[in-house]
Amino acid sequence: MRIPAGREPAPALRAGTDIDVLPLLISALALAALLLGGFVVVAPNRLLSGSPLSLWQAAGPGGAASLLAILGVIALLAARPALRLQRVLISLAAGALMLLSLALAGMAASEQAVAAGRLTRVSLGAGFWTLFVAGLLLLADGAEREPRRAGKALPLLATLLGLAALIASGRLAHLSLAREYAVRQQAYLDELLRHLQLTGAGLALALVAGGAIGLLAYRRPQRAGPVFAVLNIVQTIPSLALFALLIGPLTVLTGLFPALRQLGIAGIGPFPAILALGLYGLLPVARGVHAGLSAVPPAVVEAARGMGMTGGQIVRHTLIPLALPTLLQTLRLTLVQLIGLAVLAALIGAGGLGTFIFQGLGQTAADLVLLGALSAIALALIADTALRGLALFLLRRPAP
Amino acid sequence: MIRFEGICKSFGGARAVNDVTLDVARGSLCALVGTSGSGKSTLLRLANRLLEADEGSIRFDGADVTNIPPVELRRRMGYVIQSVGLFPHWTVERNIATVPRLLGWPSARIDQRVAELLDLVGLPPGLHARRYPDELSGGQQQRVGVARALAGEPELLLMDEPFGAVDPPTRRGLQDSLMAIQKRTGTTILLVTHDVEEAIRLGGTLAVLDQGRLLQTGTPAQVLAQPATDAVARFFGGPLLGLNRLKALRVGDRAHAGAPSPGEGEPIDAEATLEAALARMVAEGRSRLPVRRLANGAPGVLDLADLVRP
Structure with missing residues (x-):
C-alpha cells in the first residue's frame, strides 16, 4: 500500500522568507499618530493646559522629513528578510527614531522659550509619545528575536549612549519635564535613592523569607499546599490596602512596646513600606524557588546523594545550577514588580519616586507626575534588561 | 566484601526487608532478583545508607557501616540507577570526574582516570569527553553512568536495575561490557534486577527475594536446577523454567x-x-x-x- 505524501507547506509560510509584519505595523501606526496628534503641547505656564503643535509646526519641514525618512527605512528593512543584519539594523533605526524625536521636541521647546518667554511650558504630546514608544517596542522586539548576543546588546547600548549624550548636551533643558527636574534636582536624587533603597530592602526581605518558604515547600511537599494558600491570600490584598493595613497594627505595636521605635519601627514611614513590599514579593519568590527546585530531576539528586555528595554539595552542584533559569526569572519578575509597587510607598510617608507623582497630582502639574512615573518605568526597564543580560551570561553553555 | 546480617526494614508498618542474611564475596557479581516490591532495591539502598536498617547489621570490608560516615561510605561504593541521573549541566568528563573531585584527587590523575574509564566502557574519549548528556543515546548515557560510578575506584559497585530503561540489543551490549569490566577490574558488584535473563547472564550468584524474605542463594545453575520454593520456580518461568535453565x-x-x-x-x-x-x-x-x-x-x-x- 502506498502512503500518500504529505503536502509541502506553502512557500510564503516557510520560516525566514516572509516579510516581518511587526515593524511594518508599528511604523505605520507611528506614522498615522504623527499625522493626527500633536507632537508637542505648548502652554502659557506650568498649570494651564496648552494647545498642540503638529510635527510640521514644531520641527519644521527638515525635522519632519527626517523622522518620516527613518520610518521609511524601518519599513524597507522589514520587507527585506534575507538581509543578514536585518534585526540589528531595524533596532538601530528604532533607536535613532527615539533619539531624533526627543531632540526635535527639545529644539521646539528652546524655540518657544525664546519666542514666548520663560513661563511658557512645552510638554511632550501624543504624537511624540507614539513615536517614542514605537521605537521602544521595536528595540524590545529586536532584542528578543535577534539570536546573537552582540546583536541584542549593541542597539540598546547605542541608544542609551545617544540618550546620555543628548541629555548632557542641554538640548532637552527647555522641555517642561526637564524644568520640573531642574527645580528639584537634589530632591529628585534623594527620592530616587530612597526608591532604590525601599525596593532593595523589600526585595532582600522577599528573597530571604520567600526563599526559605520555597525551600521548605520543596523539602516537605505535604506542607506546600497550605503554605501557598496563605501566600495567595496575601497576594490578593490590593496593594494600596496592604500599605494601609499595616499602619494600624504597627502603631498599636509601637504603642505597646515604645522601645521598638528606637529600631525604626513605626506605623508610617519606611518600615511598613519595606514590610509591605517584602510581603508582596513573598509569593512570587516562594513559588519561583519551589518551582525551580521541583524541576530538578529527582534522579539527579538521588545520584548525587548516592555518590557521596554532602547536603551542601548537592545544593551547590545540582539544585542551584539546575534551578538557575527559574531562579533568575523569579528575581527579575519580583524586582520589576517591586520597583512599580514602591511608588505607593510615598502614600505612607516613606518617600521614593511616588512622591513626585502624588505631588504632581495634587498640583495638577502633569509633567511632575510624568517625572516620577517615567523614572519608575525607566528603573523597571533597566532592571529587567540588566537581569535578562545577566541570565544570558550565566546560562550560556560553555563552548566545548 | 559486604555482609548483611538479620536485616529488617519497615516503611510505615509494612516490612520491606525481613530478616535477610547475605554474604557477597569479594570480586563476585551478586544479582538480587525478585518481583516488584520484593525488597531488593531497599536492600541495596541500605548498603550505602541511603536508608538505615531497623534491625541487623551490615559489615562492609569487615567494618560496621554505621561506624562509617555515610558520605565517606558512598564514595567508597559506586552507585548506578536505572534513570542514570547524569548531571545535565556538566560534560561527560565532568560527570565522570564527580567522585574523584569529591575525593580531592590531583587534576592530572583525574584526567587520566576519565580517559581510562571512557575507554573501559567503550566510548572513545576524543568523541565523547566534551559532550553533554543530552547529546548521547540512552545506552551511551548509561555507559557514562557506569564510568562515573567506577571513577573513584570503588571497592563495591551498587547497581539498581541499571539496564532496565534501554532496548534489548543495547541492554545485551551493556551487559557484555559490564562482564568485561568486572573481569578486568575485579570490582565486587551487587546488582538489582527483575529481568530473569539478565540475572542468569550476569549473576555469578543469585539472591532471590520475595516479600522481603531471602528465599534462596546460589549460582544460576543451582537455583534453576533446584528452586527452593514455588515462588522461586514461578519467578524463573514456572512451566518454562526448564528453558531458562538452558540459559544458565x-x-x-x-x-x-x-x-x-x-x-x-x-x-x-x-x-x-x-x-x-x-x-x-x-x-x-x-x-x-x-x-x-x-x-x-x-x-x-x-x-x-x-x-x-x-
Missing part, C-alpha cells in the same frame, strides 16, 4: 568427548549456552553438534539427549 548452563557443562563426523556443521563454542546450542539444533534440524574444544582441550560433541540429562 554452558555447552562445556554437558558435552562429552567424541570425534565429530563430517557433515555435522560448524562446531559450537564450549562457552556458548545450551539455549544457543538448542536454537542451532532446531534451526539446522540436527540432534548433534560438534564442540570446538572441551576444558581438557579435546574436541567433543553435544547430543540433544545431553540437554535433558539430569
